Each structure stands twice: as C-alpha cells, then as structure tokens.
Amino acid sequence: MRVLKFGGSSLADFACLEQVAQLVKAQLKDEMLLVLSAPGGMTDSLVALASSAEQGQDFSSLWEALTSRCNELKAAVEKGYGPIDHWPNFEELKNKLDGVSLIKCCPDQVRAFVISFGERVSVSLMQRLLNSHKAVYLEATSCVASTGGFIDAEVDLVASKTRFQAALKEKPATIYIMPGFTASNDKGELTTLGRNGSDYSAAIAAACLEADVCQIWTDVDGVYSADPRYIKKATKVDFLSYKEAMELSYFGAKVLHPKTILPCAKAGVPCEIKNTHNPDAQGSLIGNDFSSDEPVKAISSLQDLAMLTVSGPGMKGKVGMASKVFNALAHDNVSIVLITQSSCEFSISFCVHESDLALALTALQTAFELESQAGLIEPVQVQRNLAIVTLVGDNMRAHRGLAAKFFASLSQAQVNIVAIAQDSTESAISAVIDGELCNDAVKICHENFFTHVPSIDVFLLGCGLVGQELISQLERQQAWLEKRNIKLNLYGVANSRQLHLDSEGIAFSDWQQKLAVSEQSFDLKLVEQFVKQNHLVNPVLVDCTSSDALAAQYVDFLNAGFHVVAANKKATTSSYTYYQDLIAATQKNNRKFLYETNVGAGLPVIDNLQSLFGAGDELLEFSGILSGSLSYMFGALQDGLSLSEATIKAKESGFTEPDPRDDLSGTDVARKLLIIAREAGMKLELSDIEVESVLPQGFAEGDSIDEFMAKLPSLDADFNARIEQAASEGKVLRYVGTIKEGHCKVGIEAVDSSHALNVIRDGENALAILSQYYQPRPFVIRGYGAGSEVTAAGVFADVLKTLSR
Numbered sequence: 001m002r003v004l005k006f007g008g009s010s011l012a013d014f015a016c017l018e019q020v021a022q023l024v025k026a027q028l029k030d031e032m033l034l035v036l037s038a039p040g041g042m043t044d045s046l047v048a049l050a051s052s053a054e055q056g057q058d059f060s061s062l063w064e065a066l067t068s069r070c071n072e073l074k075a076a077v078e079k080g081y082g083p084i085d086h087w088p089n090f091e092e093l094k095n096k097l098d099g100v101s102l103i104k105c106c107p108d109q110v111r112a113f114v115i116s117f118g119e120r121v122s123v124s125l126m127q128r129l130l131n132s133h134k135a136v137y138l139e140a141t142s143c144v145a146s147t148g149g150f151i152d153a154e155v156d157l158v159a160s161k162t163r164f165q166a167a168l169k170e171k172p173a174t175i176y177i178m179p180g181f182t183a184s185n186d187k188g189e190l191t192t193l194g195r196n197g198s199d200y201s202a203a204i205a206a207a208c209l210e211a212d213v214c215q216i217w218t219d220v221d222g223v224y225s226a227d228p229r230y231i232k233k234a235t236k237v238d239f240l241s242y243k244e245a246m247e248l249s250y251f252g253a254k255v256l257h258p259k260t261i262l263p264c265a266k267a268g269v270p271c272e273i274k275n276t277h278n279p280d281a282q283g284s285l286i287g288n289d290f291s292s293d294e295p296v297k298a299i300s301s302l303q304d305l306a307m308l309t310v311s312g313p314g315m316k317g318k319v320g321m322a323s324k325v326f327n328a329l330a331h332d333n334v335s336i337v338l339i340t341q342s343s344c345e346f347s348i349s350f351c352v353h354e355s356d357l358a359l360a361l362t363a364l365q366t367a368f369e370l371e372s373q374a375g376l377i378e379p380v381q382v383q384r385n386l387a388i389v390t391l392v393g394d395n396m397r398a399h400r401g402l403a404a405k406f407f408a409s410l411s412q413a414q415v416n417i418v419a420i421a422q423d424s425t426e427s428a429i430s431a432v433i434d435g436e437l438c439n440d441a442v443k444i445c446h447e448n449f450f451t452h453v454p455s456i457d458v459f460l461l462g463c464g465l466v467g468q469e470l471i472s473q474l475e476r477q478q479a480w481l482e483k484r485n486i487k488l489n490l491y492g493v494a495n496s497r498q499l500h501l502d503s504e505g506i507a508f509s510d511w512q513q514k515l516a517v518s519e520q521s522f523d524l525k526l527v528e529q530f531v532k533q534n535h536l537v538n539p540v541l542v543d544c545t546s547s548d549a550l551a552a553q554y555v556d557f558l559n560a561g562f563h564v565v566a567a568n569k570k571a572t573t574s575s576y577t578y579y580q581d582l583i584a585a586t587q588k589n590n591r592k593f594l595y596e597t598n599v600g601a602g603l604p605v606i607d608n609l610q611s612l613f614g615a616g617d618e619l620l621e622f623s624g625i626l627s628g629s630l631s632y633m634f635g636a637l638q639d640g641l642s643l644s645e646a647t648i649k650a651k652e653s654g655f656t657e658p659d660p661r662d663d664l665s666g667t668d669v670a671r672k673l674l675i676i677a678r679e680a681g682m683k684l685e686l687s688d689i690e691v692e693s694v695l696p697q698g699f700a701e702g703d704s705i706d707e708f709m710a711k712l713p714s715l716d717a718d719f720n721a722r723i724e725q726a727a728s729e730g731k732v733l734r735y736v737g738t739i740k741e742g743h744c745k746v747g748i749e750a751v752d753s754s755h756a757l758n759v760i761r762d763g764e765n766a767l768a769i770l771s772q773y774y775q776p777r778p779f780v781i782r783g784y785g786a787g788s789e790v791t792a793a794g795v796f797a798d799v800l801k802t803l804s805r
C-alpha cells in the first residue's frame with residue numbers, strides 16, 4: 001500500500017487535476033490511497049465565506065465566485081469523463097452559511113463543515129477522472145478518528161487504525177480516494193485537522209495502513225535548504241531524518257505540516273516529498289538515520305509571532321510558576337512556539353502566534369490575578385511582529401562554531417536578536433528576531449551556510465571620470481569575481497541631478513541612457529526603501545563626487561545600514577566632531593566606512609596607516625608629496641618650464657582639476673595631510689594645517705579659469721628666481737606636506753639630492769612615515785597618486801573590503 005497526498009497547489013485547475021490523474025495511472029502497480037486537499041486557494045475562500053456570513057455581511061459575490069469556480073471544474077471534468085456521481089451538496093453549504101449569517105455566529109461544528117468542503121469537491125472530481133480504474137471514495141469521517149474540538153483536532157491513531165482497516169475490508173479496491181483535512185469525533189461529527197492538515201491526514205492513513213511510503217505531492221521538487229519561493233539559490237535536500245523534517249516544519253517550512261512526521265516516524269513509514277509538475281525528479285526522502293556530513297540541512301522561518309514575558313519577584317525560585325504559566329495557556333488552547341527562561345528564574349519569555357495573543361494575555365491575567373494584586377508579578381510584557389529563524393541539522397552537534405556563524409550572519413543582516421533557543425539534541429537552533437527583517441536574515445544565513453556566494457550591492461553616486469572608470473572596471477572584473485564566488489551587483493547610479501535604480505541589476509551597456517532619462521534625483525529614503533524591498537543585505541554607497549552635501553549625509557547612510565566607500569575627501573576632512581560621529585556610526589551599525597583613495601589615489605596608504613597605528617605604532621614625523629598634479633608640475637619646473645608653461649602642460653595632460661587653482665592653492669594637499677594626521681590620532685581641524693599656496697594671496701581671485709590662466713605668466717619671473725636660487729644650492733622645489741612635533745604644514749620646499757622626495761615627480765606620490773617601529777629609516781609608500789584608473793581601482797578594492805568581517 002502506498003499513500004499519495006496531493007496538495008492544493010497540485011489541484012489548482014482542470015489541467016492540474018488531469019495531470020494528477022495521469023500521474024496516478026502511471027504509478028499504478030499495487031494498492032494506493034490518494035489523499036486530496038481542496039483545489040488551491042479554495043479553503044481560503046471558504047474561510048472568508050464563513051467569516052463574512054458570521055459578520056452578517058453580504059457574501060453573495062464570494063458565493064458566486066466559489067460556485068462558478070466549482071461548476072467550471074465540474075463541467076470540464078464531465079465534458080471529458082462523464083457525469084460525476086458524488087457531487088457535494090452545495091445547497092446544504094448555502095443553508096448553513098445563511099444560518100450563520102442570520103445568527104451572526106459560526107459554531108465550530110458548522111465552520112468545520114464549511115471549511116472542509118473543498119476537499120470533497122476535489123475528491124468528487126478526481127473519482128470521475130479515475131473512473132476507469134474504479135477508484136473508491138473513502139469517507140474521511142469514517143476513517144480518521146479525532147479527539148478535541150472541531151477545528152485543529154487531534155487524531156486518535158488507535159481508533160483510526162481500526163476504522164481504516166474496516167473501511168478497506170468493506171470495499172476492496174486498487175485505488176482509494178479520501179478527502180484530507182477531515183476527520184470525525186467519537187460521535188461521528190465532522191472535524192478538521194488544522195490548516196494545511198491534509199499532510200497530517202495522509203500520514204495518519206500511512207501509519208494506520210502500515211504503508212510502504214507516504215508521498216506528499218506538491219509544487220516543489222522536495223524540501224529545500226530554504227523556502228525556494230524567497231531564496232532563489234535554495235537547493236534540494238535529498239535526505240532528511242524524521243527529526244530534521246519535524247523541526248523544519250514546526251519552525252515554518254510550509255512544505256510539510258508539522259504534525260505529519262510523528263505518525264510516519266512512529267510507524268516507521270518513510271515519507272517522500274515529490275513535485276506533481278515534475279514527477280520524474282528525485283524528491284526528498286524522510287526516514288530514519290540518514291547520516292550526512294552536512295551540519296546544516298535547511299533554514300526555516302516563522303513569522304507573525306509575539307513574545308510575552310512574565311516576570312516579577314514572585315517568579316524567583318518558586319516551584320510551579322512556570323507550569324502555572326503554561327497550564328493557563330494550555331487550558332485556553334494557546335500553543336507556545338518557543339520558550340526561554342532567564343538563568344535567575346526572574347522571568348519566562350515565550351512566543352505565540354499573533355493570532356493567539358489576545359487569548360494568551362487574558363489567560364495569563366486570569367491565572368495570575370492574585371499574584372499581580374500582591375505585586376509578585378509585573379504586567380506581562382509583549383513584543384509584537386517577531387519572527388523565528390531556525391537552523392536545522394542533526395549533524396550540527398558534531399560541529400563547533402555554527403551558533404557563532406549563525407549569530408554573526410544575523411548581525412551582518414543588521415538584525416537584533418530578541419531571544420535564542422536550542423533543543424538539547426542540537427538538531428535545531430532558533431533566534432527570535434524582528435519580523436520585518438526575517439527575509440533578510442534568512443537570505444544572509446543561507447548565503448553564509450549554503451551558497452557561500454557573498455553579495456555586494458553597489459549604489460554609485462557620481463558618474464564623472466572616476467565613477468565611469470569604476471563601472472568599466474566592475475564590468476571587466478565580472479569573470480574574476482565569479483571565479484572568486486562573489487556576486488557584485490550595481491543596483492543604482494546617480495549624478496547630481498538624476499538617480500536610476502534597477503532591481504534586476506543595472507546593465508553595464510546602457511546605464512548612461514537609462515540615467516539620462518530618469519526624472520528622479522538621489523534621495524536616501526528612496527534608496528533605503530529599494531534595499532528593503534529587494535532584501536539586499538550588503539548595500540554599499542560609493543561616493544565618487546566631491547559633494548559637501550553628500551559627505552554630510554554619511555552618518556545617515558551608515559545608520560540606514562549602508563557601507564560607505566568614498567573617493568570624496570569632504571567627510572574625512574570636515575569637523576573633527578563629524579569625523580568622530582562617522583567612526584561611531586560605523587561601530588554602532590556594524591558597517592564600514594572606507595576611504596582609501598582619499599590619500600594617494602590607489603596607493604595603499606590608509607589601510608597601512610590603520611594597521612600600523614592599530615598595532616601600537618606611533619607617528620614621529622611625516623613628509624610626503626601628496627598631490628599628483630603638483631608632483632607633475634614641479635617635475636616640469638625642474639625641466640626648465642616656467643610656472644605658467646608647467647601649469648598649461650599639466651592641465652592639458654589631464655593632471656589638474658578643471659580649475660588648476662584648486663591644486664595650486666594647496667588646500668587639496670592640506671586635506672590629505674589632515675587625513676593622515678587624524679589616522680595618527682591627532683585631533684585636528686583643517687584650519688590647523690598651515691598652508692602655503694603656490695599662488696600669492698588673492699591672486700586672480702574671482703577671475704574665470706581663462707582669465708586666471710592668462711594672468712599666470714605674470715608670476716613666472718618671481719617663480720623662476722626661486723627655482724634658480726634652489727638650483728644654486730643643488731636643490732629642486734617640491735610641494736611637500738609635513739607633520740613634525742605636532743605641527744602640520746603644506747608648502748614648497750627646496751630639497752637636495754639626498755632627500756627622499758627629490759626624485760618624486762611626473763605625477764608620482766611618496767609618503768615617508770617615520771615612526772616608533774620605522775626609524776631611523778622611514779616606512780615609504782611610493783607610486784602614481786592620481787588618475788581615474790588607479791583611483792577607481794582603489795575604490796573597487798574598498799568595495800570588495802566591505803565583505804571582510
């Protein structure tokens with residue numbers, strides 16, 4: 001004997017019904033019992049009808065929708081297969097609903113009749129489809145014996161076994177069909193087994209009939225490592241132990257009803273999950289002792305939960321308080337999903353379904369009325385909108401560090417853990433978290449435990465030379481990233497006027513056109529919303545602008561859960577207070593703020609300084625050439641060009657800012673020096689840096705770039721004199737930043753051939769760091785310090801660093 005259960009997703013329309021009939025015929029070799037659910041969504045319609053009638057509302061349109069759907073199915077089946085013999089009594093259903101509507105009350109017994117009606121529809125249709133095989137209709141009410149109420153009833157296995165065996169003996173056949181979800185109590189009254197309870201019906205039948213297998217046919221190939229509807233990269237689990245399947249379904253894996261496994265396990269019947277729409281695919285097999293090396297089999301989640309905490313001095317050390325809490329809830333039929341107790345026994349917390357919350361609160365208030373009046377129990381605390389994320393795997397007990405990895409993953413998803421619980425066999429470990437972040441949490445846990453393909457979700461602000469080059473590099477490096485198992489998506493690009501977002505990831509080929517037609521400008525709230533909607537877990541805002549306004553929002557970016565990668569120097573050189581706020585925001589939010597390209601473009605400066613000073617080194621002195629453009633210009637001066645000629649050449653070669661005064665003023669170098677000083681722990685403001693401009697004070701102030709360039713030759717004579725003076729002493733001029741005895745200065749220095757910076761020119765940067773660990777010879781970093789390629793590469797490297805913990 002085999003038991004095959006087909007869920008609502010397998011019976012949604014006529015085509016599905018026919019598919020199931022074909023499948024059954026193809027499988028036919030020995031006795032089989034088919035357990036059918038209602039056609040997909042029909043139970044929801046019946047539940048809605050009952051509640052509409054109960055509230056005295058006009059339910060005619062709901063009725064119309066239900067009956068026309070059923071009649072269409074009936075007509076389609078009858079057209080191809082002949083008249084249906086046992087069509088359920090719709091008149092009786094309508095009468096009951098009218099009665100409910102009249103008294104504005106729906107007794108559970110009537111509700112059970114109404115909501116189980118869809119199962120009878122399915123069975124009638126299927127019996128006709130299988131008519132040629134003389135499929136026998138088994139009344140669930142004659143076979144499945146239940147105890148308890150009419151809704152969510154429990155099954156009496158012993159009584160059911162007797163009933164099943166008698167029913168089969170009475171009508172010997174090869175194919176039996178029985179409605180799922182339905183049972184009857186000892187008075188023979190119809191009861192239901194809880195939503196999605198047809199799986200449970202099938203398991204009961206399989207156990208009672210000592211079946212060879214209990215197959216659950218649904219719309220997925222088997223049990224997946226996470227719900228495949230939400231986790232696209234979820235993979236099928238081939239084998240699961242009964243315990244694993246139980247834990248998974250209990251903690252929310254909808255593919256199985258939580259009560260299904262126990263009867264199968266008790267009777268030793270293996271349970272198989274198969275896909276009706278893909279019958280040849282190997283499903284998932286659930287049985288005893290499927291030992292596997294994989295520590296974690298799957299991740300499940302359960303939403304719409306509330307946590308209640310009962311606390312107060314009366315709880316401490318008093319025997320029986322916990323049982324009083326749970327007895328009160330059991331008495332009112334409130335099921336508890338998870339329990340934790342503080343080690344001092346001062347409080348007990350537990351989760352219930354939100355739908356049971358009011359009931360639970362009333363039960364507790366009644367039970368603890370006296371204790372509460374005496375001040376022994378405090379008012380029950382309630383946290384709503386929670387979820388539970390659970391890792392499941394029998395083999396977890398043999399592995400260390402899984403809990404740590406689990407919690408680190410939750411923290412990576414910016415999730416705060418409200419409570420945790422682990423069963424003593426270590427087959428499941430659960431965390432109670434904020435419900436809104438549930439999908440993010442599952443996604444990142446799945447990424448870390450299964451796919452091992454971390455993702456980086458990039459939003460680029462600023463599409464100038466560096467921004468554009470970054471996009472080209474991202475495109476070029478896709479294969480490299482893939483090889484290293486990194487999924488880097490560009491989800492947003494923005495310039496100063498427009499923002500373009502694409503949840504599929506922005507195509508590298510046409511982002512410019514898309515951006516050009518966007519009517520939306522950059523707005524943090526909008527991007528934040530986008531991240532939430534798409535459950536992006538590693539969002540990175542990359543600032544390739546020089547905007548003060550954006551820099552002023554970095555703290556908000558970090559608070560909103562973004563990492564920030566900045567080529568823009570404005571934030572690192574704004575007030576020291578803001579700089580500190582930024583560092584604090586990275587720590588508070590567990591997010592990174594990376595700005596390697598702020599000094600020396602692609603040269604590894606900041607990272608080295610942070611490693612050095614983090615390891616306890618101290619800066620003694622610093623000197624360096626920190627500007628690629630001034631390095632180029634001063635090299636040209638050394639070759640005999642005048643100041644104006646050198647400036648024109650540097651400008652034409654793309655070495656300067658559009659307005660060369662930005663370079664010649666020395667402010668940019670001062671900013672870089674300030675960043676270095678702050679890395680070394682100096683609490684300085686930009687105004688504390690002494691700046692010697694290449695230009696005399698007030699020179700060409702307010703003039704246009706062209707006017708400035710035209711006036712520049714007037715400085716050549718004085719500048720030449722300065723160069724010649726230096727040359728007569730065997731020296732060359734360099735634009736140098738220094739930190740010495742707590743004083744920071746940028747300006748022109750004459751250096752002789754023995755000076756380390758003498759040879760630095762043509763756009764190269766050099767930084768000489770004299771420190772406690774590096775003396776008397778300094779630690780030197782040297783290389784090209786300007787250009788969109790090296791800068792974009794530096795930004796790219798920072799983006800990748802957001803993945804490291």
Ligand SMILES: Nc1ncnc2c1ncn2[C@@H]1O[C@H](COP(=O)(O)OP(=O)(O)O)[C@@H](O)[C@H]1O
Pocket residue numbers: 006007008009010037196217218219220222223224225226227228229252253254255256298
């Ligand atoms: N771990 C999981 N593996 C497979 N499916 C899962 C898992 N968790 C949740 N599901 C969901 O369970 C659904 C199947 O259950 P359900 O819709 O109740 O089917 P049926 O109508 O056949 O009873 C799948 O479509 C899937 O989205």
Ligand SMILES: N[C@@H](CC(=O)OP(=O)(O)O)C(=O)O
Pocket residue numbers: 006007008009037038040043044118180181194195196197198199
């Ligand atoms: N039809 C019932 C019982 C059931 O088990 O359905 P499904 O197999 O489609 O989950 C319900 O929707 O609750």
